[in-house]
Amino acid sequence: MHIRYFLALSLLPQLVLAEETTPEPDASIQCLVEPPVPRMAVVDPEASETDLQEIRILSDRSEAQMGKQAKFNGNVSFSQGGRHIAADEAILNQQSERLDANGNLVFQDQMFTITADSLVAQMRDNSATLSGAQYWLHGQQIHGDAEKLEITPDNNLHLTKTNFTTCPPGDSSWLLEADKIKIDSTEEWGELWDAKLKIGGVPILYIPYMTIPVSDKRKSGFLFPTFSTSTTNGVEVATPYYWNIAPEYDLTFTPNYMSARGLFLKTDFRYLAGESQQGQLNVEYLGNDNMLSNNADRYLYHWEHKGAIDKNWRVLANFTQVSDNNYFNDMDSDVQSATDNQLSRLGEVSYFERNWDFSARVQDIKVLGEDxxxxxxxxxxxxxYRAPSLWNGLDFDLMSEVSNFKHQDNEFSTATRLHVEPSISFPIQGPAGSLTSEVKLLQTYYWQDDQGNPKNSELDDQVSRTLPQVRIHGQVNFERYTDYFNENYRQTLEPQFQYLYVGYEDQSNIGIYDTAQLQEDYFGLFRERRFSGLDRIADANQMTLGLTTRLFDENNIEKFKFSLGQIFYFQDSRVGINDPQIPTQTYTQENTSNSVLAAELSTQIYKDWYMSGAIQYDTKQSENKKSEVTLDFRPGANKLLQFSYRYVPDLLNTNTNESVNISQAGMRGAWPVSDSLYLVGNWYYDLNESRAVETYAGFQYESCCWALRLSYHYRIKTNYEDDNNSTLDNRELFESGVYLNFVIKGLGGSGPLGVTDMLNDGLFNYRKPLYLKN
Structure with missing residues (x-):
C-alpha cells in the first residue's frame, strides 16, 4: 500500500551549484560522469510557487502519531519541487522538525546527486547532514567522496575528509584529497584546506589552501604552467594568474621566465563596456634582455576596442607599439606572431542608415624592418549614399572621401585629397544570367605641400583629376545533367565578360599616399582598378573573358570547380605607380596585348582526396608568374595529410630592394593513433636554397580528465635591421625549441588542448600554406 502525505513544511534547501548545460561539439574528448543511479529530479516548468514548496511522501508502510512522529518503511520517496530523497527507512519528527533517513539513501536535485549511509535534515533552518557520502555534479565531470557532507542554511556545501576528480570511476589518473571543502552555491566556487594532489595514486603536491571553480563561472586563481626550451630563449616557465575582477572586467597576468633573456611579464586586461562594446589592453615587458649586446628593455603595449553605441553608431580602435623591429621575432607575444610585420593604429567612428553611412577615421601603420x-x-x-531602383530600374550610388595625409619625415610632402565618385548602373538579373551596365565619374582634387624640399618639385600644389569610367559586365549560366564514373552530376558552364573603359590623365604630378599594386588572380581580372587607393587610377580600354564550370552531386554539393580567364587590352595603359618622391622605385607598366592567363581549380578527386591550385601564366613570354597547388587526404575528423607547392618569381624583398624567387614544397599531417593520442607534424622545404624552412612535430594525449602536448619546432627566423637597440652580434637564422603543455581538467586548466590549433601553429597555417607574408 502506498501512503501519500501533503505537507507545507520546507524539507531541504535548494543548492545552486551550476546551470546544467549541453557541451558544444568539440574535436577533443568530452566525458560526463553520471551517477550510478537514475535521474529523478524533474521539475514541471508550469508548476506554481505553492506546488514547488509542497512535499510529497511515498512509502510501502507508515506509522504516524498526529503532531508527533511519522515513520516510513520500504521504498520511501520524499519530493519537493525538483528535490528528491529515496531511502529504505525515514523518521519525521514534527515537534523538532527533523528528518532522519537511511538505507540505500539517494538525494537528488537539478544540480547534483548524492548517495549516503544516512541523512539528518533540520527543516527549521533548512540544513542537512549526510554521512558516508558520494556526490556527482550534473552535466559536469566532477565527482567525489566525503566522510561528512553538510548542506548549510545559506545553501552552501561543506565537505569533510573528502576528495574529488573529473576522471571516470575507477580511473585514478588524478585525485585531489582535502581535509575540508566549502562550495559557495552563489559564486559557484570552492575553497579547499589541507589538499594533496595525487597523480596515478602518488602524492605530488601539497596545497594548504586553494580555490577552484565548480562551474563555467570565472574564478580568480593560477592556471596551469607551460614549459618549453628553445635555442633563442633558453628554458621557459610561464605561470599565468587569472583575476576575475568583476563581471565586466578580468585580467590575466603571466610571469614568463626565460633563462637566456630574463623575466618576461605579460598582462592581458579585458573589459565589457555596456551590452555591445568590448575591448582589451595588453602590456608586455622584459627588462634588460640578456640576449642583446646592450641589455636593452623590450616592451609592447596594445589596445583595441570595438562595438556599437546604439543601433546606428559603431566605434573601433586599435593601437600597438613595440620597442623594436624584432620584438615579435624574439618574444612569444599574445598580440601578434612572428609572421606579422605591420602594426596598425586605427581609430574609427561610423554612423549607418538604410541608404547612407558616414565614417571618420585616423590611421597610422608601422611596417617593421622597412626604412x-x-x-x-x-x-x-x-x-x-545608395539609391537602388531610383528610376526605371536604374541604381544610383555616391562614394565620397576626404583624406588628410601626413608623414613623420618632414622631407615628404603632405596632402589633402577630396574624391567624389557618383555612379549610375542598370542591373538585369535572372536565373539564366546577368548583365550590368555602369557609368562612373571619378573626380579627385589634391592640395599638396612639398615642405620646401626640392625633390618634391614635380608635385603640383593643386591637382584636379576627372576620369570617366564605363563598365559592362555580363554572365550567362548554362547547366545540364550528366554522369561521370557512374555518378550523376549537375554541370554548370558560366562564361562571363567585362568591358572596362577608364579615361587617361597624366598623374605623375601626384604623390603616392595610400596606393599599391594589386594581385592578378582570377577574380582580380574582373576588378575595376589595377591599384589600391586613389593616387593612381590606371587608364583602361580592355575586355576580360572568363569561364567557370562546376559539378554538383545529387546532394547539391560542389565536387569540382575550374575557372579560367584573361584580360585583352585594346590600348596599352600609360599610368604607372612610380612615386616622384622616391626615385629608386621602379614600378612600371609593361606594354602588352593581354594580361596573364589566370586559372584556379578546386576539386574532390576521389572519396577523401581533394586538390586545389592556381596559376598565373604569361602567355606572351611563356613564363610562370605564380603557381600553387595543394593535395589533401581528409578521411575524417582530425585526420589529414596535405602536400603543397608554391612558386613565385621576382618577389620584391623590401629590406634589400632585390627580387627573389620563392619555390617551396611542404607536407602537413594530423592523425589519431588512438581515441586519445594524436600526432601532428609539418615540413616545408626551400628548393632554391636547398634547406628546410620549418619543421614541426608534436603529439597530444587527451583523456576525460587530463591532456598533455609535447612538440618540437624548428623554423627560420626573420631578422630585421634595428636602430632602436643593438641586436645579437651573430643573430641566429634558425630557431628550434621543445614545448610542453599539461592540463588537469577541473583544476583551473585552460581547457582541452585541440588538434586544430596545432595545425595552425607555425609560419604556414593549415588551408593557407600558399599565402605570402611580404
Whole structure:
C-alpha cells in the first residue's frame, strides 16, 4: 500500500551549484560522469510557487502519531519541487522538525546527486547532514567522496575528509584529497584546506589552501604552467594568474621566465563596456634582455576596442607599439606572431542608415624592418549614399572621401585629397544570367605641400583629376545533367565578360599616399582598378573573358570547380605607380596585348582526396608568374595529410630592394593513433636554397580528465635591421625549441588542448600554406 502525505513544511534547501548545460561539439574528448543511479529530479516548468514548496511522501508502510512522529518503511520517496530523497527507512519528527533517513539513501536535485549511509535534515533552518557520502555534479565531470557532507542554511556545501576528480570511476589518473571543502552555491566556487594532489595514486603536491571553480563561472586563481626550451630563449616557465575582477572586467597576468633573456611579464586586461562594446589592453615587458649586446628593455603595449553605441553608431580602435623591429621575432607575444610585420593604429567612428553611412577615421601603420614609413591618415572622412531602383530600374550610388595625409619625415610632402565618385548602373538579373551596365565619374582634387624640399618639385600644389569610367559586365549560366564514373552530376558552364573603359590623365604630378599594386588572380581580372587607393587610377580600354564550370552531386554539393580567364587590352595603359618622391622605385607598366592567363581549380578527386591550385601564366613570354597547388587526404575528423607547392618569381624583398624567387614544397599531417593520442607534424622545404624552412612535430594525449602536448619546432627566423637597440652580434637564422603543455581538467586548466590549433601553429597555417607574408 502506498501512503501519500501533503505537507507545507520546507524539507531541504535548494543548492545552486551550476546551470546544467549541453557541451558544444568539440574535436577533443568530452566525458560526463553520471551517477550510478537514475535521474529523478524533474521539475514541471508550469508548476506554481505553492506546488514547488509542497512535499510529497511515498512509502510501502507508515506509522504516524498526529503532531508527533511519522515513520516510513520500504521504498520511501520524499519530493519537493525538483528535490528528491529515496531511502529504505525515514523518521519525521514534527515537534523538532527533523528528518532522519537511511538505507540505500539517494538525494537528488537539478544540480547534483548524492548517495549516503544516512541523512539528518533540520527543516527549521533548512540544513542537512549526510554521512558516508558520494556526490556527482550534473552535466559536469566532477565527482567525489566525503566522510561528512553538510548542506548549510545559506545553501552552501561543506565537505569533510573528502576528495574529488573529473576522471571516470575507477580511473585514478588524478585525485585531489582535502581535509575540508566549502562550495559557495552563489559564486559557484570552492575553497579547499589541507589538499594533496595525487597523480596515478602518488602524492605530488601539497596545497594548504586553494580555490577552484565548480562551474563555467570565472574564478580568480593560477592556471596551469607551460614549459618549453628553445635555442633563442633558453628554458621557459610561464605561470599565468587569472583575476576575475568583476563581471565586466578580468585580467590575466603571466610571469614568463626565460633563462637566456630574463623575466618576461605579460598582462592581458579585458573589459565589457555596456551590452555591445568590448575591448582589451595588453602590456608586455622584459627588462634588460640578456640576449642583446646592450641589455636593452623590450616592451609592447596594445589596445583595441570595438562595438556599437546604439543601433546606428559603431566605434573601433586599435593601437600597438613595440620597442623594436624584432620584438615579435624574439618574444612569444599574445598580440601578434612572428609572421606579422605591420602594426596598425586605427581609430574609427561610423554612423549607418538604410541608404547612407558616414565614417571618420585616423590611421597610422608601422611596417617593421622597412626604412620607408607609410603616410598617416589624419583624418579621413567618408560619406556613401545608395539609391537602388531610383528610376526605371536604374541604381544610383555616391562614394565620397576626404583624406588628410601626413608623414613623420618632414622631407615628404603632405596632402589633402577630396574624391567624389557618383555612379549610375542598370542591373538585369535572372536565373539564366546577368548583365550590368555602369557609368562612373571619378573626380579627385589634391592640395599638396612639398615642405620646401626640392625633390618634391614635380608635385603640383593643386591637382584636379576627372576620369570617366564605363563598365559592362555580363554572365550567362548554362547547366545540364550528366554522369561521370557512374555518378550523376549537375554541370554548370558560366562564361562571363567585362568591358572596362577608364579615361587617361597624366598623374605623375601626384604623390603616392595610400596606393599599391594589386594581385592578378582570377577574380582580380574582373576588378575595376589595377591599384589600391586613389593616387593612381590606371587608364583602361580592355575586355576580360572568363569561364567557370562546376559539378554538383545529387546532394547539391560542389565536387569540382575550374575557372579560367584573361584580360585583352585594346590600348596599352600609360599610368604607372612610380612615386616622384622616391626615385629608386621602379614600378612600371609593361606594354602588352593581354594580361596573364589566370586559372584556379578546386576539386574532390576521389572519396577523401581533394586538390586545389592556381596559376598565373604569361602567355606572351611563356613564363610562370605564380603557381600553387595543394593535395589533401581528409578521411575524417582530425585526420589529414596535405602536400603543397608554391612558386613565385621576382618577389620584391623590401629590406634589400632585390627580387627573389620563392619555390617551396611542404607536407602537413594530423592523425589519431588512438581515441586519445594524436600526432601532428609539418615540413616545408626551400628548393632554391636547398634547406628546410620549418619543421614541426608534436603529439597530444587527451583523456576525460587530463591532456598533455609535447612538440618540437624548428623554423627560420626573420631578422630585421634595428636602430632602436643593438641586436645579437651573430643573430641566429634558425630557431628550434621543445614545448610542453599539461592540463588537469577541473583544476583551473585552460581547457582541452585541440588538434586544430596545432595545425595552425607555425609560419604556414593549415588551408593557407600558399599565402605570402611580404
Amino acid at each position: 620607408e614609413v607609410p603616410y598617416q591618415v589624419m583624418p579621413q572622412l567618408n560619406f556613401n
